[in-house]
Amino acid sequence: MNPKFESIQFLALLRREVLEHRNLFIWAPAVLGLLIFVIDFLIVQGLDERTKIAFLEGLARFFGGGSPANMSPVFVFSTLPFLFILFMCATLYLTNSLYQDRRELSILFWQSMPVSNLKTVLSKVVAITVIAPVFYCAVIFALYVIAILWLIVSGLSYDIEVAGLGYMFLSAVLSVPVVYLFALTSALWLFPYMGWLLxxxxxxxxxxxxxxxxSLALILFLEGFLFDTQFLSNWIETRSDIDNFLIVEYGGLFARLFSYEMFIGLVVGGLLTTGAVFMRRFID
Amino acid sequence: MKDLVLKNRYTLLLTVILAYVILIVVEGAITDRQPDWLLFDNSLFTLDLRDIEELSNLDFDLNADL
Structure with missing residues (x-):
C-alpha cells in the first residue's frame, strides 16, 4: 500500500481517538488546571497586603539571576498532579477503548474498512503515549503564562522589582519539554501495564x-502458592517504582531510555499488545 | 499449533499469559531481579531506606532509671 496513504490513514485514526476521548485528553487537564489556578488565586487573595508583597519579593529574589535550566526541576515537581491525572485517564482509556468498540459494535464498521487490527491498537498506544501528553503540557504552559502574568501585574501594582519573575517564567517554560519527555518515557516504561490493560x-x-x-491477582497467588517464588511480584514492584522512571532534568533522560530495563519492558509490552491485536479477531 | 492458539478467545488469552509468565520468570531468574522499593536513586538524591533496618538492632532500655 502507498506509504503516504498509510500515514494519512494512521493520522486519521489518531484524530479519531482524540475526538472520541476529548474528555480524557483535553477537558481533564483543562479542568485540573483551572482548579489549581482558582485554589492558588483564592489562597493569594486571602493574604494581607504585606504578606503578598513579601511573597512576590521572595519569588523574584529566589529566581532572579539564577540559571533557568537549573531551576526548572522545581516546576517539574509542581506538575505531578497533572501526571497523576494523565495516568488515571490513560488507565481508563486503555481499559475501555477496545472494549467499547465491541460493546457499541463499531468494531464491525472498522473491520469492514481497510484498517488492520494492528493499526487500530497501535493508534491507541500512540494516542496515549505521544499525543495525550501534548495536551497536558499545553495546559501546564497556559497555566504558567497566566500565573506569571498575574504575578507580574501584581508586582508592578505594588511597585516591586519584577525582573526575577522573568527568570521564573523562563524556568517554567524550560520545564515543559522535560514534563513531556517525562510523560513519554513513563509511558514507555509502563508499556507492559498498557499492554496488559489492552x-x-x-x-x-x-x-x-x-x-x-x-487475573493478575490470580497469577500472583498461583505463583506463590504453587512454586513459592516471587518473580512476578518482583517484576511488578520494579515496574511500578516511580523512582525508576522519574525524570526532572534532561540529564536523566538517556540513561532511562537506553537501558536494559526499558528494553525488556518494551519486549513484554510488545508481547501483550500483540495478544490484544490478535484478540480483536474474536467478536461477540 | 496456530489453529489451537487462535481457536477461541480463551486459548489465545491463556497462551499470551503463559508466554508472559515464562518470559518474566526466565528473565527474573537470569538477572536475579530484586525489588528496590526502598532504594531511591536519581539525579537529585540517593536514599537507601533499607539502611533503616539497622535501627531495629538498636537496644533501648525502657526500664532504665532516669
Whole structure:
C-alpha cells in the first residue's frame, strides 16, 4: 500500500481517538488546571497586603539571576498532579477503548474498512503515549503564562522589582519539554501495564478492569502458592517504582531510555499488545 | 499449533499469559531481579531506606532509671 496513504490513514485514526476521548485528553487537564489556578488565586487573595508583597519579593529574589535550566526541576515537581491525572485517564482509556468498540459494535464498521487490527491498537498506544501528553503540557504552559502574568501585574501594582519573575517564567517554560519527555518515557516504561490493560480490553465480555486486576491477582497467588517464588511480584514492584522512571532534568533522560530495563519492558509490552491485536479477531 | 492458539478467545488469552509468565520468570531468574522499593536513586538524591533496618538492632532500655 502507498506509504503516504498509510500515514494519512494512521493520522486519521489518531484524530479519531482524540475526538472520541476529548474528555480524557483535553477537558481533564483543562479542568485540573483551572482548579489549581482558582485554589492558588483564592489562597493569594486571602493574604494581607504585606504578606503578598513579601511573597512576590521572595519569588523574584529566589529566581532572579539564577540559571533557568537549573531551576526548572522545581516546576517539574509542581506538575505531578497533572501526571497523576494523565495516568488515571490513560488507565481508563486503555481499559475501555477496545472494549467499547465491541460493546457499541463499531468494531464491525472498522473491520469492514481497510484498517488492520494492528493499526487500530497501535493508534491507541500512540494516542496515549505521544499525543495525550501534548495536551497536558499545553495546559501546564497556559497555566504558567497566566500565573506569571498575574504575578507580574501584581508586582508592578505594588511597585516591586519584577525582573526575577522573568527568570521564573523562563524556568517554567524550560520545564515543559522535560514534563513531556517525562510523560513519554513513563509511558514507555509502563508499556507492559498498557499492554496488559489492552489485552483485557480486547478480551473481556464485561468489566475489563476487573478482569485485568483479578487475573493478575490470580497469577500472583498461583505463583506463590504453587512454586513459592516471587518473580512476578518482583517484576511488578520494579515496574511500578516511580523512582525508576522519574525524570526532572534532561540529564536523566538517556540513561532511562537506553537501558536494559526499558528494553525488556518494551519486549513484554510488545508481547501483550500483540495478544490484544490478535484478540480483536474474536467478536461477540 | 496456530489453529489451537487462535481457536477461541480463551486459548489465545491463556497462551499470551503463559508466554508472559515464562518470559518474566526466565528473565527474573537470569538477572536475579530484586525489588528496590526502598532504594531511591536519581539525579537529585540517593536514599537507601533499607539502611533503616539497622535501627531495629538498636537496644533501648525502657526500664532504665532516669
Amino acid at each position: 489485552l483485557f480490553s480486547a478480551f473481556a465480555g464485561r468489566t475489563p478492569l476487573l478482569w485485568a486486576i483479578g
